[in-house]
Amino acid sequence: MAVAEKIDTPLLDELEKGPWPSFVTEIKKARQTSPMCDDLLGQLELSYREKIGHWKHGGIVGVLGYGGGVIGRYSDVPEKFPRVAHFHTMRINQPAGWFYTSDALRTLCDIWERHGSGLTNMHGSTGDIIFLGTRTEELEPCFQELTANGFDLGGSGSSMRTPSACVGPARCEWACYDTLKLCYDLTMTYQDELHRPPFPYKFKIKCAGCPNDCVASIARADLSIIGTWKDDIQQDDDAVAAYAAEGVNIQKDVVDRCPTRCMEWDGAKLTINNRECVRCMHCINVMPKALRPGKERGATILIGAKAPIVQGALLSSVLIPFVPEEELEETVKELINRVWEFWDEHGMNRERIGELIQRVGMANFLDAIGLEPVPEMVSAPRDNPYIFFRTDEEQA
């Protein structure tokens, strides 16, 4: 299909100026194969003129049997822009670590060119491949072509959302566990929860290989699995000296920046008191050739992060300080099952697990999922003396 008509978009054209790559240029490129993009440009220009969006709530669209993976979207000015009257998004579960072959990428492109606007996001905020804009009748055929080619939809609505993972051991020396494998295994284990929303609200899982947390799991995941280590930082003294010789100010840029002041530099040798180290990664980040995470690796499991809706934003907090790598998958699965059971029983509509824990109290939550309280779970013990003592316990 050739570009049929000239569309006047003086405001959007301003966004083709400047050095950063332009999404407007991308939409214009996709016009070569999809007339939907003409009307998308038209409607977007209208939004730019009127300073308001022109999309309506989604409601009920999807593929047969699934309750997730499609975000319904309709234009509120379909008479002006009939080709985006429907403009649904499909979320396609990305391969762990966002690795592709060029063939796989082209396969996705071909499918999407046949069934939708030809516009994508690589990737959406949760990690999925986003196919941006199609009609209701294209959803099922597109889905069937995707699964025939080895791809499947991701999560949306009150489902487990598509888990994601950092690049992990594929290309990072700091990966303290196999993030790609855990992400893939969890995704496969919970296909039903991913595709058929069973929960009070969304549930996100993110696998980060080290405390640098390149997938923002502590900010965004209901269950954050962040790699860490138990033994000593692996240290190469010659390499430390080489960094110093190259001009790294070990005292100022490494030792003085250590949050627990657990290291000393005498001008020739770096001494780390590993008992005091909180595994923040700073010294390792500065000198990756000289310092590495220890050999006894695993992960810290944290729970409850979320964006503000409804009761305010939360960061994840520690649930299990350290799980050895070899026990990680089993521990995580057992934990997930218990957490989901509790949430299923007590969660209110649109209440994330973090909010539920705030509402019922962490201690009650721990009782329910069968975890013992440990001091690593809190930044400090309570300073509030209103304690709910349990009547079933011996008075101390």
Place this chain on the structure above:
Amino acid sequence: MSAQPAKRITDIGPPHYEKFLPPIIKKNYGKWLYHERIAPGVFVHVAESGDRVWTVRAGSPRLLSVQTLRQIAALADKYSGGHLRFTSRNNVEFLLDNPDNIEPLKRELQEMGFPVGGTNNAISNVVHTQGWVHCHSAATDASGIVKCVMDALYDHFTSESLPAKLRVALACCLNMCGAVHCSDIAILGVHRRPPKIHHDALRKMCEVPTLIASCPTGAIRPATVDGRQSVEVIEAQCMYCGNCYTVCPAMPLNNPDTDGLSIWVGGKVSNARTAPKFSKLAIPFLPNNPPRWPEVVDAVVNIVNVYAANARKYERMGEWIERIGWPRFFELTGIPFTRYHIDDFKHAGLTYARSTHIRM
């Protein structure tokens, strides 16, 4: 619903990642020793085996046409054995086993308009939401502002000259479909007026108890309107979160005259040095001014410049502000401190200054 075809494949999950790993990655999986920076956007990882893999990273507009994706795939065929990956911040990465390919690949990426950079102490690509391109609750556009901001910060993407890494994110409403609440600089679309209630539509499509329960401040209550059951909003209690609109389409709160943007600073996700932290309010409101949003661009550039000039090496935005104190941040940036900067929701008291530690 159309008839079920003979063989319908479901629940297969994503392709196994191993299928897509380059041979050099497969060979050295979990056996990387260290990495070194080569140039902005280029670094090398060295494996125990002695193998090296060079990564070239380029920024993308996130919204990509299939035409551009095919160009990217062709580059992968030409330079990285048909393999590539994307990062959590919408960058594309080519993993090369031959360093001779670095420069020609960089050249071709730049010719395509894709900047190479985003590594170390650079501003990496912006994580953002859909905005007017696809969202029903957007208070502003997303891609457009990101484009304008990154045009202005372009040199910070292609160089590594900042004190530390700087992460910018944008969300077009309080739903925050992006990790904006823990970013060095967060640009957040805001509504500032209560929802308008479309009573007829509400009766048809919304469940009133769910709607009432959706309000975090209890501002929605049942009411009789024109003799029929509906709801009303206690406007003084509304903080424009849009949660009611999400559960009930008859409560829209998009408003072209009053919607706009706010700027938040000092958040981080990484555990390096200091604990992860939320971004805090810097500017409560800036106007929606498409197509180039000059007020937002200027505000972000100003904050970046003041940070770059004043922070010490390895200090993230929030770490720098904690060291110098918020009063000094407002003074240095020239941003006025207002009543809106003082929290009044849950746990507000935790943000009050509860000491006499004051820089005079």
Place this chain on the structure above:
Amino acid sequence: MPVPIEEIAEEMYKMVVECEGKRNLKASDLTKAMIAKYGEENCSKEDCKKALRQLMDSGRTVYSYFGGSYVTLPKKEGAAPD
């Protein structure tokens, strides 16, 4: 005596029809109602899951989304009516 999956599905379907336009049902609402009706020993969560899947795969019910996922009867086109 375990309740046959078909019967659970039928009961769930009745509940969806009865609640149509009055109350939004989540998958867990249906599950809890079935367990309350038949008792956990006769009707497990797993059975309810299977029953719901039967309803969905046959297209008799669909998932809808308004700030949460609900089980509803299929509509001709899913646009939010206005």
